[in-house]
Amino acid sequence: MSHLFETYARSDIELVDGHDAYVVDALGNEYLDFGAGIGVMNLGYHPSSVQAAVEKQIKGIWHTSNLYKSTLQERVAGLLTQGTDRLVFFANSGAEANEAALKLARRYTGKHKIMNFAQAFHGRTYGALSLTPVTAYQAGYGVDQDVVTVPFNQQAAIDQLDDTFAAVILEVVQGEGGIHVADRSWLQRLVNKAQHLGVLVIVDEVQSGMGRTGSLYAYEQFDIVPDIVTVAKALANGLPVGAMIGQAKLGTAFQPGSHGTTFGGNPVVMASAYAVLQSLTPEFLADVQQKGLAIMHDLVQGSQDLQQVKAIRGLGLMIGIELTTDVQPVLMKLRERGILALAAQGNTLRLLPVLTMNEQEMHAGVMTILTTIGES
Ligand SMILES: Cc1ncc(COP(=O)(O)O)c(C=O)c1O
CATH class of the missing domain: 3.40.640.10 (Type I PLP-dependent aspartate aminotransferase-like (Major domain))
Structure with a gap:
């Protein structure tokens, strides 16, 4: 029996470690983190100066x-x-x-x-x-x-x-x-x-x-x-x-x-x-802007034929994909595919990636997200 109040609908994976833009569960599985602990781990896991x-x-x-x-x-x-x-x-x-x-x-x-x-x-x-x-x-x-x-x-x-x-x-x-x-x-x-x-x-x-x-x-x-x-x-x-x-x-x-x-x-x-x-230097912030534009471009291009995508909104690396289908099964499927993301009100898939995630990781992650939405 759990001794915790049921204020959260918790997933059954337990995250025990992380590095860069990845978290690692108790079984050793790695996940690319598009949730960043709900917008907290902006510099990733174990950033050396911090x-x-x-x-x-x-x-x-x-x-x-x-x-x-x-x-x-x-x-x-x-x-x-x-x-x-x-x-x-x-x-x-x-x-x-x-x-x-x-x-x-x-x-x-x-x-x-x-x-x-x-x-x-x-x-x-x-x-x-x-x-x-x-x-x-x-x-x-x-x-x-x-x-x-x-x-x-x-x-x-x-x-x-x-x-x-x-x-x-x-x-x-x-x-x-x-x-x-x-x-x-x-x-x-x-x-x-x-x-x-x-x-x-x-x-x-x-x-x-x-x-x-x-x-x-x-x-x-x-x-x-x-x-x-x-x-x-x-x-x-x-x-x-x-x-x-x-x-x-x-x-x-x-x-x-x-x-x-x-x-x-x-x-x-x-x-x-x-x-x-x-x-958070000017160069760091410019890089976030650049990645934000790149991810938006990927999402807009890649969702053109997806009826499941109702709208894409965001600024920088704070992005929402409003779906016509239920967001929860999409999040579960993404987890199975090694990606953590979030939901927000109005059936929105919310992306708050670790800001230090590199462009290749981000691009690959977005492609998996689009494929998964397409299958929903
Ligand atoms: C815009 C905004 N304000 C306030 C809060 C509350 O912050 P905390 O959970 O640290 O109390 C949140 C948390 O998600 C938030 O997104």
């Missing part, structure tokens, strides 16, 4: 609490804010980063109402769950009612925005919701109106950030400047972390005691995050 940084820190201090000065946190915050006038709060997960954003926005504006979007996903803690409009996730929990859900990429969202809102929160590329990329002009109009009204714009980059779409943050490709950005997942390439990055003017809303966490910004995690951020 591993060396973590090993070095493990030999020093593992934990100090946030009662003491932290040069490591300052360094990571420096790389996250990229020389701009912004401040960072470190947490342990994406949901926690969003909780921090929600608290900061409400305290700073003195208002409570939040605008969010259909198909959004912001996490499972109470605040983040309240911003995640999926009945199956919210049912029975008594979520926060001060949330107004509007359609993504629709003028109706902009029309409904007024100065009674504290903030609007969105993913510029919705991940769990099925890989929906924001329309550039719509997003710019939304952000302009919000900022004109004094409504804070929170961009959740938990899945789309850290190079996933070919820029450090996906929002950079939309020419907007959010008031708050949240990241997590790939920031420490597999160690638990979250960060909320806010414009410095918002700093007045948080004083000692306003918010906190025991583990957030832990030294081992920060050592990893610092090494990860140092790896």
Whole structure:
């Protein structure tokens, strides 16, 4: 009998090791990883610079609490804010980063109402769950009612925005919701109106950030400047972390005691995050963009005669293939063929490959994915 709550429908393979873009199961089978631990292992398994940084820190201090000065946190915050006038709060997960954003926005504006979007996903803690409009996730929990859900990429969202809102929160590329990329002009109009009204714009980059779409943050490709950005997942390439990055003017809303966490910004995690951020050079990001274009080209060309493919969407290496057939059997078949991938809402096959996967591996993987879809 399992002693775990059944919150996950787990596959029966157990992953015990990995190298580069591959994971290895307990029986020694290798899988090319187009899921990256749900968008976490962006630099693959055992990336040498990250591993060396973590090993070095493990030999020093593992934990100090946030009662003491932290040069490591300052360094990571420096790389996250990229020389701009912004401040960072470190947490342990994406949901926690969003909780921090929600608290900061409400305290700073003195208002409570939040605008969010259909198909959004912001996490499972109470605040983040309240911003995640999926009945199956919210049912029975008594979520926060001060949330107004509007359609993504629709003028109706902009029309409904007024100065009674504290903030609007969105993913510029919705991940769990099925890989929906924001329309550039719509997003710019939304952000302009919000900022004109004094409504804070929170961009959740938990899945789309850290190079996933070919820029450090996906929002950079939309020419907007959010008031708050949240990241997590790939920031420490597999160690638990979250960060909320806010414009410095918002700093007045948080004083000692306003918010906190025991583990957030832990030294081992920060050592990893610092090494990860140092790896995300302009060359690295350009390579992600290039691979994103190549994979899209392969997918569009290869799916022309496949009735099972309804739509292909994405940005960089965050890609969704909406199917007319059930996605789960396709994922199972892919596993048998040595490929791990993900599902997202709306019968979407979601690809979040390890960013360091080489082009040949990626191309071969995509061909297997297309063949498998074609057989479904
Ligand atoms: C966009 C987005 N926000 C928030 C979260 C929640 O992150 P975590 O599971 O680390 O709490 C996720 C997780 O999938 C996500 O994709």
